Amino acid sequence: MSRIRLVPMLLILLVSLAVFFAGWQVYKRYNLVDPVKTDLQSVSGVQNVDVLVGNPTVIRVKLGPVQDLQTTYDSIAEAVTGSVNAGSTIVIVDNKNKALQQEYENLFPSIMQGVSHGDYKQMITDVEKEATIDGFKSKITMDHHNIYLQLEQGTHYLYDVWNYNPTTTTLQQAQQAQGGATS
Template sequence: MSRVRLVPIVLIAIVALAVLFGGWQAYQHFNLLGPLKKNLQQVEGVQTVDILTGSPDVVQVQLGPFSKLKNGDLQQTYDDITSQVSSKLGTGVTLQLSDDRSGTLAQALENFNPVLLEGVTKGNYTEMISQVTHMAKSQGINCRVTMDTQYIYIQLAKGGHYLYKVMPYSTHQGGAAS
């Protein structure tokens, strides 16, 4: 009668799991994350990229000033970034944009929030953009607000500082229908 030796079986299982885990990590680094990071750093306006794997994956992107963005437009730069990220990592990835904001710009954005939210709620998009642009101009802030079907893109700059905000919005209101 043969005896099953437990220690060699456990050691073989541990070595096999270590090899599989190491192979997965190498695959992720060399075939997914490395090329994604390289591609993102080639997008106009991107200064640095940091990718944190987990649940969910987080892609942190440091953007440069307006003049460095694709055509000076946050929306075009953001579209390029999201298309690169979704092609490599799929959906469910958290994208975090970093900028060089000052207290003045952060306060201005906070002051613009009621106008932005009211514009989205009422559907007065052109009026909302006009009001935010006028408010920014009165404070000596360079402002650009654009939209697509999912997001409002806000760019603010004053002095050497700049702030970027991508706000999701939905035109579909919840509630009961009769």
């Protein structure tokens, strides 16, 4: 009968775990993080990229001043989709100050009212007019999935991207008009 020695088995277990952990770190660094950073740093307006691997993977993108947030965000999303799993989250980091944050909070109800009523053209007009009156440069654009807001004041800028579903909003409005319930 042979005996299993405890010390050599624990040593083998620890060395194996260390090798597996080191292999995972190398894989993560060279096959996931570095390619995403390289792809994203080639996008115009991107200043810095941090990739936090997890479930979901969080990609923090520091943007400088950009002409069109929608185009920049689409380029970022395309680069991320090609490199990372579909459940990843993109976080846009901007250069806002207190005044921009306050203006954003003031404009937010107008944006949500426009989305809830489905009156997107009026929402864009109202938001841009109100921001201009308050002394801010603004731009709001949309596509089939997102609303993009850019606010600027001097060297500071605030960017925000909201995901929305126009089909659901229209369906909810139709059901409410007919007295139906929504889920």
